[in-house]
Amino acid sequence: MPEVHDRNRQTIEEFRANKGQVGGIWEGRPLLLLTTTGAKSGEQRIKPMMYMREDDRLYVFASKAGAPTNPDWYFNVLAHPAVVVEIGDRHHSATAKPVTGRERDEIYARWSEQNPQFRVYQEKTTRVIPVIELEVQDA
Numbered sequence: 001m002p003e004v005h006d007r008n009r010q011t012i013e014e015f016r017a018n019k020g021q022v023g024g025i026w027e028g029r030p031l032l033l034l035t036t037t038g039a040k041s042g043e044q045r046i047k048p049m050m051y052m053r054e055d056d057r058l059y060v061f062a063s064k065a066g067a068p069t070n071p072d073w074y075f076n077v078l079a080h081p082a083v084v085v086e087i088g089d090r091h092h093s094a095t096a097k098p099v100t101g102r103e104r105d106e107i108y109a110r111w112s113e114q115n116p117q118f119r120v121y122q123e124k125t126t127r128v129i130p131v132i133e134l135e136v137q138d139a
Contacts, residue, residue, distance in 0.1 A: 011048045020088035022048075029115075033086035034060065034134075036096075039072075039079035047073045051087075051134075052111050058085065058134040059099070059107055066124030074130055085134050092136045099131040107131050 014022045015033055022031055032051045035044055052059045062074040077083060077096035085092045099107060108131055112119040122129050 008046065008048055012046055015048060015086070016089075020086075032058075032060070034073065035084040035086070036073050036076035037080035037082070039075045045073065045076060047071075049073075050115065052107070052114070054107075054110075056136075058094075058136065059111070060132050060134060061108070061111060061118060062130040062132065063118055063121040066121035066129075068125055068127065070127065070130060074132070077132060083134065085136060093138050094134040094136045097133045097135055099133050104128075104131045 011022055011024075011026065012033060015031065020031065026048070030051050030053065031048055034047050034049055036047070037043070038045055049060050052061075062070050064071040078098070081096045083094050083096050085094045098104075108118070108122070108129065111131075112122065118129075
């Protein structure tokens, strides 16, 4: 079983029990589970996170709520871009690819319009919050 931080365990269990539907702070938000391989440990890790779908493209955002450093899962996908994405009750193999430059800025701007807290996260930090495309192989 991949390692899960205790604070995420309940969300992951609820997600899986309800085919991707989760209440509380996640209610009504687009949520997926991302399984990565630890950059240092090599262990599998599962992280619930919001995502944006545009046509057949999926994006996630390494915001860490505007903290000064990137989240651990970001370093995991840089080291090991092969990931598993769970949406609803479906599992997909995917490749995580950073989006940079103007394309990153445009995607993040659209995401921030839909989810204003992400605009606040960017304002809280001096780092550019990474945008990661999850390129699904078996959609």
